Each structure stands twice: as C-alpha cells, then as structure tokens.
Amino acid sequence: MEDAVPESEMSKMTEVVLSVRRDRFPDLDERIVTMVARLLLEQALGTSAIGSQLERIIDDATGFPESASVENVK
C-alpha cells in the first residue's frame, strides 16, 4: 500500500474508505481499494474523471485484461 499512494497524499475521504475496508471488508484487496479511493480524490479535486479508469482497475483486479470487455464477449 505504501508504494501505491503515499499516506501524505491521502485525503480524509480516502482514509475513511480505507478504514471502512479494514473494519468491515477485510477480504477486499487493500491495493484495489486504495487505487479506487485515489481515483476518487483526484475526481473530487477536479483533476480527473472516474469514467474508464474505474473499469480498468476492476479489469486488472479480477485478473482479466481489458480485452474481456463487452465488445469481445459479443
């Protein structure tokens, strides 16, 4: 986790997301949650839009490449 997002850059909302993960969703990969939370922080500060990035994180997290998207399933 330290490599993913330095603690100093974490906003309070990211900290809350991570603390909820620790307390109530311990099985969820902390690295994935951190990435999603960081995405949120950037979005909140207007420096990024969530859109496709979130899908990419989920694709990566489930171990399937982006090629497994709906277009290929069709």
Add this chain to the structure above:
Amino acid sequence: MSVFIRRLTIENFGPYLGRHLLEFGARPGVWVIYGENGRGKTSILNAFRFALYGEVLGRLGQKRPQDFVNRRHAEEVADARFTLQLDLEMGPDLYQISRSCSVSGQQSLVVKQNNSALSVEGGRRELERMFPPKLADFFLFDGEMLQRYEQLGHPGSAQSDKVRSEVERLLGVTAVEEAREHLDKMQAKFHRELQRVLTRADTGDDKSNMLAQLLGQDERLAADRELIRQKQARNESELKKIEQALEDQEEAQRHLREIESLQNEFDNIQTEIADLNATLSNLAPDLWKSIVGVRVKEMLRSIRSQAAEERTRQASELVRRAIEVMARGVSNGQVCPVCSGVHWSVIELDNAVLEASMLADAGSEFGSTRSEATEDALDQILASSKSGEIRIIRDLMDAKGAAGYLIHRNIQTANTQLLGINREEVRKLVSSRDSAITLRNRINSDLKGCEKDLENVRSNIDRVQAQITEADSAQREIGGKISLCRQLTALFDDAREEYKTRTLREVKERASSLFVRMRAETAYAGLTINENYGLSIVDSAGEVIPNPSAGYEHLVALSLIGALQGIAPMRSPVVIDSPFHRLDPVHTRHSVSALPELAEQVILLTFSEDFNRVDAQTGLGPRLVDEYRIERRSALESHIVQGFN
C-alpha cells in the same frame, strides 16, 4: 489545496473613480482595510462578490450592478462601465477573473488560466469549483447580514437544504456518492454482459435459466431507476430554476410571508372575537340582569336600611307602650311601681308588656323575614346575571379588537413594500416550488423502493451465481467483476455514511473549539450540530441555549465558516465586512486572536471604532500582513491607500 487572492483591481466601481489596486500576497495571513462609514467598505465586499458571482448585494437583497458604475465616470464617458479583476493562485495555476458591467447593464466575464482565456462555460466551472455560489456567504461574510446565517441549519428549509448539499460537495461527500454511482453503473454493465454470455451458451439448466431471469429483472429495475432518476433530475432542474427566480424576489417573498403570517394572526383574532360574541349571545337571556345589577344592589341596600329602621321603630313602640301602661297604673292610683303595692294591677301591667313585646317581636320578625327574603331573591338575580363573566368577555373583545387593529396596520405597511411587485407571479413561483418539493419527496420515495428491489434481485443473482458450478470462463470472468463491483459498492455505501458522520463530527468539533476561543461567557460550553450543519450553543450539560444574543449568533456564524474552511479539501480566502460589528471589546479581542484559524487568507473590512489598530497589531502579531485605509476625496469619490504612513 488552497486558493489565494493575489490582487483585486477595482476600476470605476462605486465610489472608486479610476483604477485602484489591493495587493494581497498569495500567502496565509490577515489583511485589514480600514474605512469609516460611507467610504466604500461594503463596495469592496461587493467588488469581490461581483468578480466571483456577477452580483451585487444591498442590505435588502440584490441590486442592479449597473447602478454601481462610478457616477463621475458615468457623467464623463458614454456607456461607461466598471471593471473588476481578481487575480487568484491555486497550486501551480494562476487565474485572472475579469468581470465588467456597463451603465446599460451589459456584463462580460473573462477567466484566464495561466494567461490562457478559458471558454465562458469553462471559466464559470472553474470559478464554481473554487467558490461554490451556494456557499458564497461563507467566503464573503457580511456581519450586518447575520439573518442569512440564522436561516441555515433549520432542517426542511430550502435554504438549509441547498447549503447542506453544497457543504457536502465542498467537503467531498458528493465525490464518495458519485464513486458509488460509478460502481453501480459498472455492475449493471457487467450484468448485461453476463446475460449475453448466458443467452449465447444456452445451457438449459435451471440455475442458468433462473440467473438469466434475474438478470432480466435487474435490467428492467435498473431501467426503471434510470427513468426515476431522469425524472428526479428534471424536477431538480425545475426546482433550481424556480429557486433562482425566487432569489430575485427574496424581499418580496419575505413581505408576502410576513403578510401571510399577519393575515393568519388577524384571521385567528377575528375567529376568537366571533367566538366571544357567540358566548355573549348565549349569555344574552341574562344580559338584562347584568344591566340592572347595579340598580338591584342599590335597592337591596335601601330595603335593608328600611328593615333596620322598622326594627328601631318597633322597639321604640314597645318602650312607649310599656311606659304608657305604667303611667296609666300610676295615674289610677292602683299600684306603686316602687313598692309594688296592692293598688297596682300587676297582671294588667304584665299583659301590656307582653302585648308590646309580642308586637315588637312581630314587627322585628316581619322586617327581618321580609329583608332576608328580598335579599335572597336579589342575590339569585345577581348570581344568574353573570355580570363578571360578561365583563371579562367584553374586556377580552376590546383587547382582541385593539390587537387586530395593530395587525391590520402592519399588513397595510407590509403591503406598501410590495408596490410594483407582481404578487401573483411570486405566489405562483412559491406554489410551484412547494409542488416541486412535494414531487421531490415522492420521487425520492419511489427511488428508494426501486433501489431496494434492485438490491434484492442482485442478492439473488449473487446467490444463484454461486450455485452454478459448471460456469464457463466467460461467466466466471464476468462473475468475478460483478462480485468485486458489489463489494466495492457496499464499501462505498458504508464509507459515504461514515464520511458524513465523521464530517459532521469534525465540523462540530472545529466550530466548537473556535467558538470556545472566541466566547467570554464560560457558561456557554460549546456548540452542537444538526444534520444540516446548523450549529447551536450548548451549556456544560449539553442543553441548547435558546435565543442567544446577536453577538453570539455572530460568533457561531464565524465558527461555522472557520470549521468548513478547516476541513474542506479546497481552502478559500474569506472576506469579512463589519467583522466585529456586534461584539463588545472582550469578544472582539478573542475573535481577533482566532482570525487566522478562520481561513488561511482573511481580509477584513472594518473601521477604527470597530477594530482598533493597536489591538489588531497586538492580537495578530506577524499574522497581520498588511493594512489599507480608504480615504474620501469627495462625497462621491474614495481612494484606497496602502499603510498608514
């Protein structure tokens, strides 16, 4: 991240003829601008306001910006205009906002980011991000308009709902909600993919069929939810338009509300008077008794007096008769009243005395009986006359009538404030707003129901999916993504609630800490907060102090500003006009020392009586960055001068 004001340039605005610069280093600290009354302090606050939001406020609401073109400039130049330029710094970026307005009311806005002009829409977006318009009162604080802050925090009021949603946006709650939405949409997308995979595979087993059915239900419910959300968005957009239109009619609304409230009061009084009249009518059969009551009392007194006279007369008669009998006996020589000699007829004397006594008794009894009977009868009449009750009712009616008259006069006064206002239009807007709010509640309820159904279907999808052991790789792949989305959605649901709770708690703690620093009344132990970020003063037992003074309301408003600034991801400067207007010297001193905690950059507009320079320098120390003073050159012209040398 912090936003700093680097410079404000005022040109031909209000009393400021020509170009005037107010330099603020892009760094934390406090700047003080001194100006006696009427020199243009509020114009500087309005200069900030117009540059940021394109509006100018007076004490009674919005004013026409074109009326703020400097008069001398307007006399000298055709289609004169004022221009306000605000130079801001946010992180590595420099922004320049230039907004102007001509005497004909034509406005223009140019926003530059690092010297590149942004599109009008892009510029507005950037401005709204840095200074959300609905939170304008928290960046531009006018100490003389405290009622604007008092309206906040009352759950249910349109104003407080607006502020709550903006505060939550400012503090990042909305971002967590949006993330949850993204995850939800993604989940719906994976559901559609899974449905396609199942259709293609067509295994025919029960579990797969059930899963396909559930996914179909999920799709339909998601579509329903989307429709409800669209309806919600349309209604919110309509509501926003109505509220914007109503904002321009703020004063008219206030007067209409006042008239409505007075009219209700007046109607209530009329009803009460009618009720009292009805009670009087019920008492009417006995009314005559009340009217003759006084007369009857006089008669009673007279009869009592007569009865007493009668008894006296009878007693006198008794004595007279006894004397007569004795005198007769003596004159007949029959008896000696001294020795009771045989000459005197004792029996005759006894009979005379007895007779006289009986007569006297009869007279006395007669008088007494007659008097008592009369008294009883008259008392009954008086008792049934209910004169006391009638008098109370009459007094009440008089008092109600006087109150009604006063209210009627107040209604007339309020009506004069509405001359030239299209009341029907304002009422129609208010009614539309009420309808939109009712519709909002219904839509929210529908949405909640739909989301609950969706959640049930999704739980069933999870359950059935887990039971399918012979899934192919495509199913497993999509199933894994759905599962992750589900867990992340649930996580962000919880995080949203947790974040809201923590945010409220943090706002309360920060505001309370600031408040305690500024307050002098130690019985006021701190602040409590409601779900709309409304703050109330509490005592050491946690009991809310009802109706605190205006000075303390002022401190509460400052505390809320400081708390919001303290925890917002984006910190903005605060400009305060009349910062200590309602505070005594002790509270002023306390507030001065707390100023740097209100925001990173604080700009004060004040006058020497309100804020002594020596106190400022002592209280703020090195945190006081610079001072300006406003000098008057003529009745219509002021100048801004840096420092006091």
